[in-house]
Amino acid sequence: MNLSPQDITAILLSMKIAVTATLLSLPFGFATAWLMMFRHFRGKVLLEVLVNLPLTLPPVVIGYFLLLFFGRNGWGGAMLKSAGIEFIFTWKAAVVASATVGFPLLVRSIRLGMESIDRQLLQASRSLGATWYDTLFTVVLPLSLRGMIAGSSLMFARSLGEFGATIIVAGNIPGVTQTIPLAIYDYASSPTGTSMALSLCGVSVALSVIILLLHEVIGKQLETRREA
Amino acid sequence: MxxxxxxxxxxxxxxxxxxxxxxxxxxxxxxxxxxxxxxxxxxxxxxxxxxxxxxxxxxxxxxxxxxxxxxxxxxxxxxxxxxxxxxxxxxxxxxxxxxxxxxxxxxxxxxxxxxxxxxxxxxxxxxxxxxxxxxxxxxxxxxxxxxxxxxxxxxxxxxxxxxxxxxxxxxxxxxxxxxxxxxxxxxxxxxxxxxxxxxxxxxxxxxxxxxxxxxxxxxxxxxGMASNPKGYLNLLRLNGAKKQDGLFHCPWGNSELIISEGRTGEESLFELSSRDIILFKQHPEAISARNLLECCVAELFDSDGRKGVVLESGGKRLVAEIVRAAAEELEIATGTTLFAAIKASAFRRLG
CATH class of the missing domain: 3.40.50.300 (P-loop containing nucleotide triphosphate hydrolases)
Structure with missing residues (x-):
């Protein structure tokens, strides 16, 4: 294993971005999944398409849209500027890029978890005097935990691998916005970087395996706890 | 409510x-x-x-x-x-x-x-x-x-x-x-x-x-008597059963019912189909059924071509089911006295 201080920074930055993107997206992912599973409203199909769009769009396209929106002349950019927040080409932009790309995966997993919730449990809860938001927090949320954990790990892993959207909105600035995939890209384009690139690839594989293992273990634990 | x-x-x-x-x-x-x-x-x-x-x-x-x-x-x-x-x-x-x-x-x-x-x-x-x-x-x-x-x-x-x-x-x-x-x-x-x-x-x-x-x-x-495959189900709550010769003797009104699948101790619920009651006009000399009750016809009702006979015996009621022709032969009318024969095994214990 051959990691330079710059690589370590890239690894830590990747983790920071992935964790932030996942945590920020969780409440929105839960709310979106709940809206799509349990509520009837106009424009549901539109919401469905919008949420799933990043799954089929090239990440570069998403990155470009984000750049337009948050750029100097975009709405988001103007708002952030008036609030005094520097956004484009910072790690925050990388978080938003990761969150946008990983969001559909999160929502899909939570929805799958919600699908297995018996509707009569929700009816029982309502008939026992719980308001809809009470039911949401005391029945739907705890029973969606597995889906949320599965979705979070998927999204976390996807964020670690995010490249296309990130490079457009956050750039590839070593020490500032350079994440693992961007660092590998740099090494791969230099003739002497093979072993360095391989080291980072190894780190990527290790991280992915750890996430998948954690995902399995937590899922199993939840299952045994429920059976107890 | x-x-x-x-x-x-x-x-x-x-x-x-x-x-x-x-x-x-x-x-x-x-x-x-x-x-x-x-x-x-x-x-x-x-x-x-x-x-x-x-x-x-x-x-x-x-x-x-x-x-x-x-x-x-x-x-x-x-x-x-x-x-x-x-x-x-x-x-x-x-x-x-x-x-x-x-x-x-x-x-x-x-x-x-x-x-x-x-x-x-x-x-x-x-x-x-x-x-x-x-x-x-x-x-x-x-x-x-x-x-x-x-x-x-x-x-x-x-x-x-x-x-x-x-x-x-x-x-x-x-x-x-x-x-x-x-x-x-x-x-x-x-x-x-x-x-x-x-x-x-x-x-x-x-x-x-x-x-x-x-x-x-x-x-x-x-x-639903005629259309239900089990006829009219009489539901009886019986307690105080005593076991004699492998059968359970349960007090019922002024008389006693003999049941094969009974239980001593707690109260039990039994069902008896209206089709498992056989009616006689006069006291039969000897029959295999363990229960023979002298009853009075309290009420008659029709259900899709069948006759329901509400029998009263010792202050309790049972519903028996017969076809019209049988009703005519037995000359059943309200107030008539009849004998109802029920096999000990016809009572099904529910709980």
């Missing part, structure tokens, strides 16, 4: 239009599956909104399309016991039991949890996880959970259908005693006439999205 229903709802090709008033603390809704009784229950409890009409429980307006009133389910305080217990899998027995109680306003809390736990015999289950309970235990917890919510009305939506026969009749006394002890009126939904006879005093009969009328469980059983 008085429930006034006047609602319409269209669900695809199913058209529901119901209008009726049912009064009484032990009421039932009877109908085949697909008759619309579950839809009706959902609308009463606020889980589904009618297209139009009105719903009143006592003096409370639950729904009115005219006045634009639609109380949310939690404000209606109508607790449901479902066919499958539907306990919250992420909570233990205690948390399930108290789910509704915690959400009930203190001024509405009239039922003491300790007393309920005692009546439903749940004390030893309190620390368990809900997935470690048997079907009957689950249903008892579900019943307790609904009652502890201190509802205005308890709706039992086929609460016994998912249980096997022996369990079913073990649960029935709990259902009744909980309601009586704590003064909670209930609406019992089922497609079983025997359950209706055991649980309700009056029944709303539902068929194809319409209410056919209000009837008593006994009228319902009489009307």
């Amino acid at each position: 008085k429930l006034s229903i006047d609602i319409r709802k269209r669900l695809g090709s199913f058209d529901l239009a119901m209008q009726s008033v049912i009064e009484g603390d032990h009421s039932g809704i009877f109908g085949a599956s697909g008759s619309g009784k579950s839809t009706l229950v959902h609308m009463i409890s606020g889980l589904m909104t009618p297209d139009s009409g009105e719903l009143h429980l006592d003096d409370i307006c639950l729904f009115s399309s005219r006045k634009r009133i639609n109380l949310s389910p939690e404000k209606r305080r109508i607790a449901i016991v479902f066919q499958h217990a539907r306990l919250f899998p992420h909570l233990g027995v205690k948390a399930n039991l108290f789910y509704g109680y915690k959400r009930c306003r203190p001024e509405h809390r009239k039922i003491s949890p300790e007393a309920l736990i005692e009546v439903l015999n749940l004390g030893h289950l309190m620390t368990r996880g809900v997935n470690k309970l048997s079907g009957g235990e689950k249903q008892r917890v579900a019943l307790g959970r609904a009652v502890l919510a201190n509802p205005r009305l308890l709706v039992m939506d086929e609460p016994l259908s998912a249980l096997d026969d022996s369990l079913r009749y073990q649960i029935i006394p709990y259902l009744r005693s909980v309601s009586e002890e704590f003064g909670v009126p209930y609406l019992f939904i089922s497609h079983s006439i025997s359950e209706m006879q055991l649980m309700t005093d009056q029944v709303m009969v539902v068929s194809e999205g319409r209410i056919e009328g209000i009837s008593t469980p006994d009228q319902l059983a009489r009307a």
Whole structure:
């Protein structure tokens, strides 16, 4: 294993971005999944398409849209500027890029978890005097935990691998916005970087395996706890 | 409890239009599956909104399309016991039991949890996880959970259908005693006439999205006598059985019944089909059937070509079923004396 201080920074930055993107997206992912599973409203199909769009769009396209929106002349950019927040080409932009790309995966997993919730449990809860938001927090949320954990790990892993959207909105600035995939890209384009690139690839594989293992273990634990 | 229903709802090709008033603390809704009784229950409890009409429980307006009133389910305080217990899998027995109680306003809390736990015999289950309970235990917890919510009305939506026969009749006394002890009126939904006879005093009969009328469980059983494969089911509660020569002798009114599948000790419930009673005009000299009762014909009724004979013996009543020709040969009329022969094995113990 051959990691330079710059690589370590890239690894830590990747983790920071992935964790932030996942945590920020969780409440929105839960709310979106709940809206799509349990509520009837106009424009549901539109919401469905919008949420799933990043799954089929090239990440570069998403990155470009984000750049337009948050750029100097975009709405988001103007708002952030008036609030005094520097956004484009910072790690925050990388978080938003990761969150946008990983969001559909999160929502899909939570929805799958919600699908297995018996509707009569929700009816029982309502008939026992719980308001809809009470039911949401005391029945739907705890029973969606597995889906949320599965979705979070998927999204976390996807964020670690995010490249296309990130490079457009956050750039590839070593020490500032350079994440693992961007660092590998740099090494791969230099003739002497093979072993360095391989080291980072190894780190990527290790991280992915750890996430998948954690995902399995937590899922199993939840299952045994429920059976107890 | 008085429930006034006047609602319409269209669900695809199913058209529901119901209008009726049912009064009484032990009421039932009877109908085949697909008759619309579950839809009706959902609308009463606020889980589904009618297209139009009105719903009143006592003096409370639950729904009115005219006045634009639609109380949310939690404000209606109508607790449901479902066919499958539907306990919250992420909570233990205690948390399930108290789910509704915690959400009930203190001024509405009239039922003491300790007393309920005692009546439903749940004390030893309190620390368990809900997935470690048997079907009957689950249903008892579900019943307790609904009652502890201190509802205005308890709706039992086929609460016994998912249980096997022996369990079913073990649960029935709990259902009744909980309601009586704590003064909670209930609406019992089922497609079983025997359950209706055991649980309700009056029944709303539902068929194809319409209410056919209000009837008593006994009228319902009489009307269904000819079409029901088991005829009219006489339900007998017997206790004080004594075992002699392998048979159980149970006091019944002024006489005694001899039963093969009995039980000494506690009270047991038996069913006896109207088709298992043989009638004689005169006392037969000797017969193999162990029970021969001298009866007086109290009433006669028709059911689809069959004759129902209500027999009175020692202050108790039984319904026997015969074909018209037999009725003519026996010259049966109200007040006639007859002898009813019943085999000891014809009594089926329910619980």
